[in-house]
Amino acid sequence: MAAADLTTHPGHLARRLQQAHYLLWNAMVSEEITSPQFAVLNTLVAEPGLDQRTVGERVGLDRSTIAEVISRLSRRGLLDKVRDPQDGRRSLLHLTDEGERTHRRLTVRTARMNQVFLAPLTADERTVFFDLIRRVADAAEGLRHPGEPLAAPR
Amino acid sequence: MAAADLTTHPGHLARRLQQAHYLLWNAMVSEEITSPQFAVLNTLVAEPGLDQRTVGERVGLDRSTIAEVISRLSRRGLLDKVRDPQDGRRSLLHLTDEGERTHRRLTVRTARMNQVFLAPLTADERTVFFDLIRRVADAAEGLRHPGEPLAAPR
């Protein structure tokens, strides 16, 4: 007895939302390039030559995950990865021509998909939707860095 | 040039939201039991004896994923899985005592975590937050089943 109602659990809703998006992306944007991969391409269009860690920070992926995503994009010839001569620890990233073409092509499809995805909401609701999610995500991310203990508040 | 602004991409926001939740769950609820695993336990508290596929449907996991999650829960002794004598294709699931205890314990922690997670929002905003996400997720899920072609509308 005493089962919780998952429809009031933000984590459960977030997961379902992401899954729904995953499916729609696959159907309407690309089966080859995933949404996180597109986010990386998009970041490198705006800021070519960024190092791996910073790209991860921009798109919200940790060191290990960004390494995998970049390795796949590199394997497919969408970006080049070279050691920084100024700082031998860093890997600098640049899109290839093919990478830029892919980004351009997917940008159009992505916009179309977002329209479909957000179709159930009015323009005002979309604004609120973005604002609320962003605030919750930002706040939770902010809890990571500081010395805040998170759980036991003493 | 012409990089998109990811902060207006619902998919990107959904992913960030889910990651933020993942981290908070890990810090405040459990490092052993994940949120999807808890969802399964919760479903079986409400409806003991459900078959594997139906549980997956309830919590929003496909056949393959639910199989993995259940295999882990079973390995940890939190649930029992037995072949349905009435229908040899089905696996029927029941929580063990340990599974019920775990569910009870995590229910409390989960409620506390949700408070922290939603702290940036007022009570009214939380209602809207749930409503908007649910509507978008439901609509996208609804696009899967029908004969709708999704992409090329002809």
Add this chain to the structure above:
DNA sequence: CTGAATTAATCAGGGCACTGAGTATTTCTG
């Protein structure tokens, strides 16, 4: 009643996401 669909579960394979440990390089400090 038997062959054809349907259904539940499994398996193989690809990708995302995190942690903890380890390596190489750079920077900071005494």
Add this chain to the structure above:
DNA sequence: CAGAAATACTCAGTGCCCTGATTAATTCAG
């Protein structure tokens, strides 16, 4: 300047998430 601390990346390990193909059991149609 040498050792310590910090930084970027890699690697191993676990878990979530999906698709397509396969297997076993049930149900349906002729």
